[in-house]
Amino acid sequence: MSFEIKSTGDTYDVIIVGSGAGGGMASKILSEAGLSVAVLEAGKDFDPAKDEDRTQLRPPWESPRRGAGTRVRPFGDFDQAIGGWDIEGEPYTRSAGTSFDWFRSRMVGGRTNHWGRISLRFGPNDFKRKSIDGMGDDWPIGYDDLKPYYDKVDKLIGVFGTKEGIFNEPDGFFLPPPKPRLHELYIMKGAKKSNMPVIPGRLSMLTRPINNERGVCFFCNQCNRACQAYADFSSGTCLVKPAMAKGKVDLFTQAMVRTVTTDDKGNATGVSFISKIDMKEYKLRSRVVVLGASACESARIMLNSKSNSHPNGVGNSSGMVGRYLHDSTGADRMGIMPDLIDRERYNEDGVGGMHVYTPWWLDNKKLDFARGYHIEYWGGMTMPSYGIGFSMDTMRKHLKDEFGNPSPNGGYGEGLKKDIRRIYGSTLGMSGRGESIPQYSNYCEIDNNVVDKYGIPVLKFHYQWTDQEVKQAKHMQDTFEEILTEAGATLLGKKPGPETMYGLATPGRIIHEVGTTRMGNNPSSSVLNSNCQAHDCKNLFVVDAGPFVSQADKNPTWTILALAWRTSDYIVSELKKKNI
């Protein structure tokens, strides 16, 4: 059942804050164990199978801005993630000289409505980085602890890929991958000359069905618009809604959680939330509280939950809540492929993401930076949207006439019109996504001077990249040039240099932020134990990416899902044993 407001006094076995990957998985596993569950979501309900919510398969002319991004949808007018970097009435601040951009999605399913569905397992090394290079910390668990859960996530949710036998890129239960697109075949050819692996992508779209409840991919390349056939993974369609259909799950929408409430002994008793409908505060009670509000939002709730028993915020007796915040590194480069100018037309949409990618392939012992990156590729004859035809004042020179003479930049008229048609589908590019080193000095805290429109104190961010990340970005740029050149492409734009930290993205921009409630065996240097249970509040758990000790060069979602499943199993077993 779904509610926008519910009166106080209701009691549940478990309250879950957030309906994204972690909260969604917890709602499924905990309700299947027979527990009564309340899921609180700060945004509205959303279902892409309802026509009024559908943006999939809409051509650009149905948008007056032809698909251009907006404040609410920075990735485009048809993108289905509602929120963005800058939400009306929900500010955050940054300390001077540091930067962090915080992306939020306020809707059922949270940021699983946004992500690129790249579904990579962390490998054995990714849990033990300190043992390998002496930086950061090891996780209190290892790959073997999570492997059974990764296996179950693969089968429950579905991911395509191929078994490769690469030690730190563990294989799983894969659906068949789609064949590469033409620019991807060129990249494979180019990378081969540089001895770089390019393997089939690992993305969570159903190329074949995994059950009778979700449809299969029909290759529209629009996963970011949310799939009306539920053929891609998002938490709302694949976890929360099925849990509601089968179990005792109440979904509270437009419910902005302010604090975790606690009793005299310091145990959690439930949550206090503001309903966005009437702007009043409500309380819900439960035996267990599970935070899955996103790494930074969960940290914010914990820091704001001050009481006599938790003077620094619940779960924060170590002072570590908010610390070790870290995002993936990111840098990009683009080129134009002369062989793809004037190309043949066919439907090349494919899935909503890359059909091939490059996992990390080098040995850091031979490099001047720690940790690796993977490379994502883009290009092809994608659907025209706002931006097509731009930059002919710099790009037109790459088109040659029948005598081989380059066209002059700029222009107008029939010739320009033809040249835009000729250049379509000939540009391609790549993005590196890498692992940064978690730092105590990169963190979020409560800004006591600023509240949001619900009266809740906001987060203040402190974040600076270190030399490690900058050197990694430099390496990315060299690699990008090599691949593009070997593939036969002409490089576009100037190579980013030290003045821009080699194009290294602003922290937060890759939307892989983790680490704010990290797990560990030592209660004085970590927030959660190895079961994602707060050291100082035994019926409080975190299921988003806050518990990550380190980020790996993988997208975090698959690990959030596996970890949330493992944590949920632990909650069920502790409740059975009456330990909580």
Place this chain on the structure above:
Amino acid sequence: MNRRENLKLLFTGTLASGLLLTNCKPEDKQADLSPKISGGTPGGRIEEEVLRDQRLLSETFFSEEEKKKLNVLVDIIIPADDESGSATDAGVPDFIEFMMKDSPSYQTPVRGGLMWLDSYSNDHYGKLFLELSEKERIEIIDKIAWPEKAAPEMKSAVTFFNILRNLTATGYFTSEIGFGYLGYKGNTPNAWDGVPEEVMKKHGVELPEKYLAHYLKPEERGIVAVWDDEGNLIG
């Protein structure tokens, strides 16, 4: 094929009844958000978005005089030819009008550029831009349309024309007419089975041998996946 039929085809099995049912209760009722002016973006909009689209659509940026100039300019940039219609045929001026309000940073350079055209026409021909002959108009456009040949004192007009070229091209190629001219084939349900054989041959690329057995076979798209304990697909 309507959407319902589409969905029927897409789902390979019977739908679990709960999945498509919404849990709508009376308390879920929303305020009336139905747009009063058509043309806003459809699909899962929040109130802030509906109100913004409505406001922008109800406002007018370009004056009648400016609009006339705009119509002439966009058709110089993308004219009709024997294959397809022009920028005005494709509704580009309405799109540009909207973008001026949606992205206000466009307003000053575009309005200023349109003014500059009249000043320049006046100085050199003693007439306003719209009063010039087609030949005279093109003489001016040729001074600002080629960034690398343009005189340094023309730089701001070149910037204006770059913006107008971008917006005209993007408006055109995101229209139905533009899609037809471009030959875009996608945005429709299909079963991707790789680059057509003859295209791969022409480009001198081929699928890697080692993955041939693993790629998705379109005829198997309806079969529920089954794995052995080692993760090998066996059904």
